Amino acid sequence: MPMPGALPSATMDMRHEASVPPVDLTRPKGLGKVPVPDLIRELIARVDGAPLDRELLRLLHELSNRIEPALRHPDNRFAPEHLQESLGTFWWWQQDVCPASVEGENVLELGAGAENPLALVTAMVLMGAAEGHALELTPPISDAEQARALSRLVCWLTLRREVFPKLDLADQRATIAANAKAFDVDRLAAGELLLPENVHLLVAKAERTGLADRSIHRVMSSSFLEHAEDPTAVVREIARVTASGGVSIHNVDVADHGTYWGEVESPVAFLLEAPGQAMVRGANRMRIHEHVRLFESHGFTLLKRNDYAHHEWNKRELRRRVPPYSTMQLDELEPIRSVLVFRRD
Numbered sequence: 001m002p003m004p005g006a007l008p009s010a011t012m013d014m015r016h017e018a019s020v021p022p023v024d025l026t027r028p029k030g031l032g033k034v035p036v037p038d039l040i041r042e043l044i045a046r047v048d049g050a051p052l053d054r055e056l057l058r059l060l061h062e063l064s065n066r067i068e069p070a071l072r073h074p075d076n077r078f079a080p081e082h083l084q085e086s087l088g089t090f091w092w093w094q095q096d097v098c099p100a101s102v103e104g105e106n107v108l109e110l111g112a113g114a115e116n117p118l119a120l121v122t123a124m125v126l127m128g129a130a131e132g133h134a135l136e137l138t139p140p141i142s143d144a145e146q147a148r149a150l151s152r153l154v155c156w157l158t159l160r161r162e163v164f165p166k167l168d169l170a171d172q173r174a175t176i177a178a179n180a181k182a183f184d185v186d187r188l189a190a191g192e193l194l195l196p197e198n199v200h201l202l203v204a205k206a207e208r209t210g211l212a213d214r215s216i217h218r219v220m221s222s223s224f225l226e227h228a229e230d231p232t233a234v235v236r237e238i239a240r241v242t243a244s245g246g247v248s249i250h251n252v253d254v255a256d257h258g259t260y261w262g263e264v265e266s267p268v269a270f271l272l273e274a275p276g277q278a279m280v281r282g283a284n285r286m287r288i289h290e291h292v293r294l295f296e297s298h299g300f301t302l303l304k305r306n307d308y309a310h311h312e313w314n315k316r317e318l319r320r321r322v323p324p325y326s327t328m329q330l331d332e333l334e335p336i337r338s339v340l341v342f343r344r345d
């Protein structure tokens with residue numbers, strides 16, 4: 001039964017809405033050449049506290065409608081697309097060689113990043129992991145930002161699983177719902193970084209995690225091993241903390257990172273310079289097969305190797321390689337991105 005009065009007021013609202021003209025998106029003259037980052041900085045500086053009239057409100061609404069889809073990108077560490085790629089890499093896409101569930105596991109992410117470091121291990125705790133540790137050298141940029149991101153993450157995994165179209169989370173539903181009770185999403189949404197006791201952020205070096213011997217069942221990293229200044233010490237530490245039969249899953253990008261910032265043209269440019277130098281443009285230059293050998297020499301067996309990006313070397317690049325790359329085989333030099341899955345003996 002309609003509530004008394006509901007129909008007339010709804011009708012009036014509709015009439016009122018119908019009279020609202022479309023939002024005017026005519027572009028002001030003279031701003032066309034201002035770079036987008038500068039426009040955004042100017043907007044941030046001026047919008048806070050600006051008198052909120054109807055036009056501004058409608059323009060802001062339009063802006064938020066446009067910005068949200070633009071942010072739905074795997075490179076945005078706060079987007080569900082990023083979490084989907086991480087969960088896929090470290091769990092879902094490895095089910096052929098790893099346990100099909102993380103229930104009861106202690107999980108560790110190394111080099112988790114300073115933006116939203118707890119996202120992956122929090123998702124795994126929701127999926128039944130016993131303990132989740134995120135380790136990162138750089139302190140997080142903001143506790144409040146992390147808290148708000150984790151509040152959204154709990155909501156996506158409990159209520160909005162459609163934001164992860166590449167993952168079938170149906171089997172996880174009951175576990176996630178039960179474990180979500182340990183999170184106070186309202187306080188997280190208010191910016192308070194209040195976490196259950198089994199979610200830990202370690203601001204530390206991966207070479208010295210402080211974790212107990214053989215205590216971790218799943219070690220994960222993405223775009224981290226290639227940045228380690230002492231990769232042998234890092235892998236020694238991974239070997240120490242990983243339980244027998246535990247898995248170690250690493251997404252490694254061995255391209256010259258100068259390509260991302262336009263400093264160099266080729267992803268192998270750093271193999272043509274500075275022989276003997278440990279780090280070039282933030283990377284240790286180890287090739288994928290060297291990462292594999294390093295793990296194998298520390299008590300790991302390779303379960304799966306998925307080289308998902310390659311570089312086609314030209315004659316000039318081949319001629320100009322410096323040692324030790326000058327004596328490597330082409331099939332060792334071509335892979336530039338790979339997901340490596342190992343089992344601890």
Ligand SMILES: C[S@@+](CC[C@H](N)C(=O)[O-])C[C@H]1O[C@@H](n2cnc3c(N)ncnc32)[C@H](O)[C@@H]1O
Pocket residue numbers: 077110111112113114135136137138204205206207221222223224227228229
């Ligand atoms: C390219 S970022 C990747 C961040 C994150 N995994 C991602 O994919 O967004 C590499 C991270 O590794 C961290 N890192 C580098 N060396 C480290 C070390 N020895 N111990 C801990 N973290 C380290 C850096 O501070 C940086 O945040």
